[in-house]
Amino acid sequence: MVEHMEGINRLMARYGVKFGIYKNREFHEQLFPFDPLPRVISAAEFRYLEKGLIQRVDALNCFLADIYGEKKIVKDGVIPEDFIFSSKGYLPQCEGMMPPKKIYSHISGIDLVQAKEGTWYILEDNLRIPSGASYPMIARELTRQASPRTFMRNHVVDNRDYAGMLKEVMDHVNTGGIHVVLTPGRYNAAFFEHSYLAERSGAILAMPQDLYVENNRLYYRQYQGRQLQVGTVYRRLSDEYLDPLCFEPESLIGVPGIMDVYRSGNVALVNAPGNGVADDKGIYYFVPHMVKYYLDQEAILKNAPTYLAFYESDRKWILEHLEMLVVKDVSEAGGYGVIFGKDLTKEKREELRQIIIREPRRFIAQEVVDFIDLDIVEGDGGVPRKADLRAFVLSSGTTKVWPSGLTRFSRNPDSFVVNSSQGGGFKDTWVLSQ
């Protein structure tokens, strides 16, 4: 595989495996650097992760149905209401709405790291529009071509049916009509993924202007003028831009009236709008409590040790130990708003301390998990780099974990931040069958 690294990356370029990034307000597309050394997960380890991930996503789906419904978890005092109603991801417009088949998070991207002593920790849940599955999908296609015997010898579970799993999800909730992948357009950071998933799952890649609402139904505008009803929208644009009549009125990339159609049960939106309330970094703290509350089980997978500045005792501890914590702004994503206390000067640390005192709800703090390094190829040898794992959990009639995932790594030897937008690369994730 290492011998073929250059060839595989050349094939990636040929197939346009890129992500977009805005620098100085200009759009640039760059290749997502691929490292041929895979992350390897044993069969037993995967069974453990699978169980924990299914449990977590099932609990999160219960939480979403509860929050936009009865709110029992708040009434029972398990989660303070401050964490629900002040969350940017909570959408009052979704109150009382029940998505088709009662599924809110159809595709969940759960970020994990493995500590050096072997424990897996959940770093965050992504329940809105988690991206990244397309990269290991195409990487596997290409690495199998480059070095087929490597796969024959290593008993790697075939991960190439992600598109089939995605189609199963869309079929399950379809209200009658075609499947579309709704992209904001060519200049979205994840456009490659949108187009690739549409191609592979047999869905139609739709731009917002291709869709329109008539008689409380959603239609795809065909060039010959024929109407074609849409039954599932795998939407890859954020809640706030989805429908200018319901959310951000100035959105030019939304579909006016789509929320009314959804509310009437005439189209399925994958994932459901309003999921942001459950993947808020503040809510993350409470996920093990949700597992207990909704499923009456102990959480199998642990959160990284987390403190909420909102609670006075936690806040006091955070302020006293800032230099050994990583502080996260709950409203940020994509590796932004992550501050390592040890990297700050005395003055900057004091500044942060004051902001935390002023806006405690805005921050969580986590102990820095000394997670394992994975070797990446550099020059003629391997060098260790921090790497996380985004696992993809798909919920249709049953909840399933894709036997693969996106392993992202930092290319900077001193960094824990692995996001592609911050210059990271990716690896394939092998789950062994035995």
Place this chain on the structure above:
Amino acid sequence: MGIISIEKADHLFWLGRYTERVFTTLQTFFKYFDRMLDMDEKAYQTFCGKLTIPVIYENMDDFIDKYLFSLEDPNSVYSNMMRAFDNAVILRDELSSDTLSYIQMALDGIEHAKLHGNALAYDLQPVKDYLYAFWGCLDDNVEDEEGRNIIKCGKYLERLDLYMRLDFPYFYIEKEFNKFLNRLYKIRIGYNRKEADKLTEVMNLKEGWIVRQQDALNALWNIF
């Protein structure tokens, strides 16, 4: 394929036009390049005149450099290839990743020749090869006839336009005209029938079409 939005139909059509523009202008460029090397250093001005593009080039070398490789020159081969790519990239679900990859490689080929090339005809040959492969792959991979008709309608319209402007022999023009009409009648996009009839009338003059060259071009430009 088979479910095509208005916007996608537009991209298919223009993908056909831009890929053909790159292919045919590259072919023709080398004929003029030959002329410039041997006797007529200003032949590029004739070339520009036939394509009705402004002569912004200072001399032969400037033309060679800018017309092939400048993104600042909207008429350059590179700019046209970039437009072909911009139209293609949003059609992955229609065309397939394999078909799209040849457009990506043709674009990369121009960029490579720009940065590392030292023998133009040799360095740009892969671009033409990838475009041939693109057309072949399209026929092989894209099952739906409707989409193929739209893209080929764009392709043959562009080819006919260029052949008529660049004084190709009538034999070639007639062949491309027939291919264009064949696709035009198959697509379900509204077009100006009067102009199509006018073009047919001029083409029926056979070799004598040249006396009404401008009428033919006007009719072609007004069909959509």
